[in-house]
Amino acid sequence: MEIEKKFLICKMPGNLEQWEKKEIEQGYLCTSPVVRIRKSNEDYILTYKSREGLEENGEMRVNRETELPLTRESYLHLREKIDGHLIVKTRYLIPLPDGHTGELDVFRGVLEGLVFIEVEFEDLQEAQGFVPPAWFGENVSGDKRYSNSFLAYCDSLDRLKG
Secondary structure (H helix, E strand, O other): OEEEEEEEEOOOOOOHHHOEEEEEEEEEEEEOOEEEEEEEOOEEEEEEEEOOOOOOOOOOEEEEEEEEEOOHHHHHHHHOOOEEEEEEEEEEEEEOOOOOEEEEEEEEHHHOOOEEEEEEEOOHHHHHOOOOOOOEEEEOOOOHHHOHHHHOOOOOHHHHHO
């Protein structure tokens, strides 16, 4: 089970190069349920996500998630079959004061200028008790426009404004 909250940010948290980072490409083969391929540095992953049987909650995202490793060759083969466009981003892993890790995504390509941060939790109670740092902005966990599966079909950031 994946339990996460997603936030816009009010200001950048300092020099990003001080933190571990991942160069990510990801694309979607299907969005209902979500079937995603991802290259994260030199790891290749196929992910299946489903919300089936889970209640909607605007304060956090809860999904059933299964990840399977792919070979580089399999990833490249499937990348030719994605719907929408390939999402390209740098993810910075930022330790937060409460012990969680924030995953700050800085997008490139058609989504250049978009930045948000996600925090994952072990259980619902932990997610409900989370107090975001002051540099976090609006909680957009319940806003489907900020899901990566929606963003894969955006040809510009203009679709986020409506």
